[in-house]
Amino acid sequence: MAQRIPRDESLSRVHGVGSLFSAAYGNVGSSIYYALGVTAAFALGLTPVAFVISGLIFAATAATYAEATVMFPEAGGSSSFARHAFNELVSFIAAWGQMLNYTITVAISAFFVPHYLAVFWPWLGDSPGDIIGGAVLIVALALINIRGTEESAKLNLILAVADLATQVILVGIGLVLVLSPEVLVDNVHLGVAPTWSDFLLGIAVGMIAYTGIETISNMAEEAKDAARTIPRSVGLTVVAVLALYLLIPIVALSAMPVTQDAAGHYATELGSTFADDPILGIVENLGLAGTPTEILRYYVGVLAAVILLIATNAGLIGVSRLTYSMGQHRQLPEGLRQVHPKYRTPYIAILIFAAIAILTLLPGQTDFLATMYSFGAMLSFTIAHVAVIQLRRVKAEAERPWKPPLNFRAFGFEVPLSAVLGGLGTFIAWLVVMALNPRTLVVGLGWMALGIAIYVLYRRNQGLPLTETVKVVLPEPLGVEEVEYRSVLVGFEDEEAFSPEMVATAVKLASKRRRGIHVHSMMTVPTNLPLNAAMPEKEADAQSKIEEAKLIGGQRVTGHVSRVRPGQAGYSVADEAAEIKAEAIVVGLNYRNGVPLYDKTLQTILGERPCRVIVVSDPTEKSPVVPGAALAEAGR
Amino acid sequence: MSSDRFYHGAVRAFSLAFLAIGIVVLVVTLANGGGPASVGFLLGIAFILVGAGRLWIGTRSGG
Numbered sequence: 001m002a003q004r005i006p007r008d009e010s011l012s013r014v015h016g017v018g019s020l021f022s023a024a025y026g027n028v029g030s031s032i033y034y035a036l037g038v039t040a041a042f043a044l045g046l047t048p049v050a051f052v053i054s055g056l057i058f059a060a061t062a063a064t065y066a067e068a069t070v071m072f073p074e075a076g077g078s079s080s081f082a083r084h085a086f087n088e089l090v091s092f093i094a095a096w097g098q099m100l101n102y103t104i105t106v107a108i109s110a111f112f113v114p115h116y117l118a119v120f121w122p123w124l125g126d127s128p129g130d131i132i133g134g135a136v137l138i139v140a141l142a143l144i145n146i147r148g149t150e151e152s153a154k155l156n157l158i159l160a161v162a163d164l165a166t167q168v169i170l171v172g173i174g175l176v177l178v179l180s181p182e183v184l185v186d187n188v189h190l191g192v193a194p195t196w197s198d199f200l201l202g203i204a205v206g207m208i209a210y211t212g213i214e215t216i217s218n219m220a221e222e223a224k225d226a227a228r229t230i231p232r233s234v235g236l237t238v239v240a241v242l243a244l245y246l247l248i249p250i251v252a253l254s255a256m257p258v259t260q261d262a263a264g265h266y267a268t269e270l271g272s273t274f275a276d277d278p279i280l281g282i283v284e285n286l287g288l289a290g291t292p293t294e295i296l297r298y299y300v301g302v303l304a305a306v307i308l309l310i311a312t313n314a315g316l317i318g319v320s321r322l323t324y325s326m327g328q329h330r331q332l333p334e335g336l337r338q339v340h341p342k343y344r345t346p347y348i349a350i351l352i353f354a355a356i357a358i359l360t361l362l363p364g365q366t367d368f369l370a371t372m373y374s375f376g377a378m379l380s381f382t383i384a385h386v387a388v389i390q391l392r393r394v395k396a397e398a399e400r401p402w403k404p405p406l407n408f409r410a411f412g413f414e415v416p417l418s419a420v421l422g423g424l425g426t427f428i429a430w431l432v433v434m435a436l437n438p439r440t441l442v443v444g445l446g447w448m449a450l451g452i453a454i455y456v457l458y459r460r461n462q463g464l465p466l467t468e469t470v471k472v473v474l475p476e477p478l479g480v481e482e483v484e485y486r487s488v489l490v491g492f493e494d495e496e497a498f499s500p501e502m503v504a505t506a507v508k509l510a511s512k513r514r515r516g517i518h519v520h521s522m523m524t525v526p527t528n529l530p531l532n533a534a535m536p537e538k539e540a541d542a543q544s545k546i547e548e549a550k551l552i553g554g555q556r557v558t559g560h561v562s563r564v565r566p567g568q569a570g571y572s573v574a575d576e577a578a579e580i581k582a583e584a585i586v587v588g589l590n591y592r593n594g595v596p597l598y599d600k601t602l603q604t605i606l607g608e609r610p611c612r613v614i615v616v617s618d619p620t621e622k623s624p625v626v627p628g629a630a631l632a633e634a635g636r
Numbered sequence: 637m638s639s640d641r642f643y644h645g646a647v648r649a650f651s652l653a654f655l656a657i658g659i660v661v662l663v664v665t666l667a668n669g670g671g672p673a674s675v676g677f678l679l680g681i682a683f684i685l686v687g688a689g690r691l692w693i694g695t696r697s698g699g
Contacts, residue, residue, distance in 0.1 A: 018642040175660045236643070
């Protein structure tokens, strides 16, 4: 595994329980900042019960994800499970539902950022300040994502810890100062406040509080000992989230009870005044003195805004990765998944889905966003549950490193009870969201119909079958089938164009156990300039090669930009390979007038060769004098 | 920190947190005059049972 211990740019690709848990909690834990208010608006005094019920559905869903992710440790979540269990069309439906989730995550997270920042600038807390703020944030992040960005695991870890600690502290203070079981009981007027239909909708909407479980699934390729670490991290996430999502609404509803107004309507400030910043509502109603409340307000405002900003960005990264994954499986037209000529990111898809996210937040109605999210998530989760049951049937003998408890035999195979109950729960929640919300029904089904139409037309147009998996053919390396390396370094010079063949070769070399690939993208700094001189264009170009490599190699590809002096590129590659203990170096063969050029960089690498060196030629520049010489290998 | 140590540490931390939360909820409920059939009392007992139970399982299995 290529690990860059001394530097900070690349992160370990070997995730244990700690980092998987922090990533998942960071993602799931961010949802409470918007889910609490919108759920309370529906479920009123039964909000804690709604969260418990949706939490149990979440626990069953998490178990389903853990089983299937351990079985197929690859990115894609429900879309990937559906591909293995059913066919490409079902996989597309799951993926398109996920795309809706990512888009709405972008919209809802961005919409709530201004509300929490309103502790500093109150005009952001009202319309149109919140809508404008959210839209500007989406545009800014979309542009950043087009240039290429990556999540920082360290920042995620810090935020997850801060988030967890803050929520525990708020719960602790709340339990001591405001908890009132009497008030909690008085809050409930069964069948009236909330009405049964609102309570059911509250459960379905409450599921948005548990968004983000796909995070672990998407990190599965990087997990160390997936059979142990994934179930454990999923388990810890479920326990932490279930406990906090029970206690936070209990504290909130003790502090902001359900009251009846003059017109006879029941409401809680949690679902009205503080619907758009519920955690700030808790802070303001904890009964603390003025100064501590003010300090806590500013702290929670900043923390929530940062967490939601990261969640917005994670949504856009999700759009980007999902577009690539769907493109790889020929589920989306080329036009939609077209990559930027310079930054090598799927900019058309980012722009389109960012625009859709902005459109959905323009009305400024969080309940619409919440029910739309619930629509997409429940559909995806239901497909995941059904896929796991189907896999138990059609691949009964396949190795399952982890299975949830409580299985029973029926119809000739072992059925997972968690998937059955979880699937029923998510399916019923999906129906409830549609039945009780005509607008969500129309827009949600319209979204799915649009996606399926695009898929069918595209596949027909390409002469591809609708239900079979057809992958984009990546350039196949030659002559390396029998060799596998624990870590591979790919070196790019700055005047060298990005070569998919080089990355494909590295992926093949490191394929069998999902080993690491590190891209060493160099930019040459002239000797008349200091080594740290600002060279934004060159830097962006070097960074874009790393991003494009990630599009081909997935999450196990890391990379960093290295500044070198003229003529030092070969030494830089050799030093880097030694530093990260790479077992193979992949470099490109340059050509001049169709003739291979064994330039100084290549000669230096071959001369130094700290490990095996694989030289890859670009087929489009293949020289007539070396027919078929797509790859040469120099042993140590 | 190894994955195993993190996991077992986290399980212990969660168990203790559950125990502490249960005790706080129980004390607050009783201080406010809640009886054995009140929501707070039952919730407190439930948290204490879950926390203590998981600690006990961890002690038995050495985890």
